[in-house]
Amino acid sequence: MSSDSPPRAPHPEDVEVHVFGPGYGESLLVHLGQNRWIIVDSCKKSSNASPAAIEWLRQIDVDPGQAVTHVVATHWHDDHVRGLGETLEHCAAATLVCSSALLSKELIALFEDAAQPLQAHSSGVDEIRRLVAELKRRKSNGVSKTVGLGVEFATANKRIVLEEGPPSCEVWALSPSSAEIELSLREFARMLNDSPMNKAKPVVRPPKPNDTAVVLWIKVGERILLLGSDLEERRSNASSRAATDCGWSAILASTVRPRSQAEIFKVAHHGSETGHHDEIWSSLLRATPLSLVTPFVRGTSRLPNDDDKARILSLSGEAYMSAPRRPKKYRPKDRVVAWAYQGKNPTVPAAMGHIRARVSALDATSRWDILLLEGAVPLAEG
Amino acid sequence: MNTANAYELDAAGPFQESTNTQAAEGRLVAPSIARTSDDQEDSSLPHLAESSTARKLLPTAPPVFLPRRSVEPRTHFIVLEKREGIVLEIGEGEFEARLIDILADEPEVTATFSFQDLSEDGRRLLKPGAVFYWNVGYSVSPSGQRSRVADLVFRRLPSRRVADVAAARRRADEVLHELGLAP
DSSP states (O other), X not given: OOOOSSOOOOOTTEEXXXXXXXXXXXXEEEEOSTTOEEEESBOBSSTTSOBHHHHHHHHTTOOHHHHEEEXXXXXXXXXXXXXXXXXXXXXXXXXXXXXXXXXXHHHHHHHHHSOOOOSSOOOHHHHHHHHHHHHHHHHHHTOOOSSSSSEEEOOTTEEEEEEOSSSOEEEEEOOOOHHHHHHHHHHHHHHHHHSOTTSXXXXXOOOSSOTTOOOEEXXXXXXXXXXXXXOOOOOXXXXXXXXXHSXXXXXXXXXXXXXXXXXXXXXXXXXXXXGOOHHIXXXXXXXXXXXXXXXXXXXXXXXXXXXXXXXHHHHOSEEEESSOSSOEEOOOSXXXXXHHHTTSOOEEOOOOEEEEEEEESSOTTSOOEEEEEETOEEGGGO | OOGGGSOEEOTTSTTOBOOTTTTSSSOEEOXXXXXXXXXXXXXXXXXXXXXXXXXXXXXXXXXEEOOOOOOSOOOEEEEEEEEEEEEEEEOSSEEEEXXXXXXXXXXXXXXXXXXXXXXXXXXXXXXXXOEEEEEEEEEEOTTOOEEEEEEEEEOOOOBOXXXXXXXXXXXXXXXXXXXXXXX
16 A cells, blocks of 8 residues: 555556545546546535546546546446536546436436426436436537437447557446346336326335446456446346346356456445355456445445455455445534434434555556545455 | 415406515415415425416415515524435334535435424325425524524425326437437
8 A cells, every 4th residue: 555645647558446435425437548537427525526536637637528538327326426417517528328228218207207306415316317418418519429429328248448558448338238228117117107196296216226237347458347336136036037137147147248357346336245246256356356345324224234344355355445334423513403413313424535546557467556545444444 | 374475466466476576465365275384495396376276276266365464573593504305214213314404515414303303294295215304593583582493394296197297208208309319
């Protein structure tokens, strides 16, 4: 581990993975070499802050409007989309990568039927609406760089990026499978059709499990990364088709995905048991990889739990977490406000943490340089 | 009924919409469409004067004359903290919510509320994902007496109609067409 102050942009031949995450929220930023960047999901330090990845790029004097080639929306859970619309607005040259389910008629109709945006909360519904608004703006201004509108639909076994080097880079989507997309579309249609009439409009919440999460396999020079998003594995009570054609099982069963094993893993679904599959660690990853985890701390929900943490540590060479799992007690300064919170066990998530992992993309033997910023901690201590 | 938020009409022009400043005296009120206290925080509701529902109701709603508006001091509220909340989980006799500060940039808080913090109406509206507003401050009486208040008001969502769903599908088609993604 090293310290590095002030932060500087990576060398053109370096690959970098940044993991941002407070107790609630997650965003990744990856340098693909030669000042090519991709942003995966979005989170913010506070309601008024800029998206974490955008803030970091500005800190190291990189213009997100030019350097970010892709913004990936892996799925629309609230903890992955905070500031996503704003991120795309800042990244004028970027292609949006998402599941086709995210821009399906079924989901857009569901969002159109939903209640109006909230004042303060950034929900998946609001952020996807903002993404659509930005795409419309691009379309009407004629700035879309492809026949469509600068959108690439991610599906299993699809290469999204292929750039020459040095270092060369390629990015593949390993999910969602066509079965997952179909199941999601059916679910969205059911949510729209089955909500009762003449009663208050339903609150639109993403279905569980995370069926359409986009998992990315990235190769930069000699280095390979696996970004697990929130993809989960279906367990009992699932139909036999869903159990084998969805989740990690579908990726593991694929015969056409890239075969090379990754050395660094953004652990899926905050390290939870539902995001785990033994064969991820034996088939998709090299032995004892470098594991990066974002916690999920919201009230009484805590991920990873102690068992998850022990499992990840036993399978990893090194493991880090973007923020501690323990929330902090909220102590209002005003005594009347403090009175109002009495007995309500108010907590605030840990401050935004940031892990930076950097290595030369061209030298397969060099070690990853890990920098833990703000609240980030070794997993064993978190 | 909260008359302060009632739909107001100008006495000089029955069934003509009026602004608040025009309706200082001799107001007519359509009581059947007056807003309830739960509606106060609903930024999503269109003003009733602009809604088709209001227009349909007006000719049949019996007008009621209200006395001249009082100029005496009234109870008012000093807000110290105002948060928008989302219900996360509902347990036995309590629910967990995420609270975001609307007035300042105080940190996001997760807190557990007792059902006892809710009105009967609030209990009906309580469900995962439901939105509410939590105001903490002082209530100041006309005599100047202050009392501490923490007020939790759920946002009411508009009623869902068959036509809304059809319109949502139509708008989705339009969006996809605009984006060049229509089949």
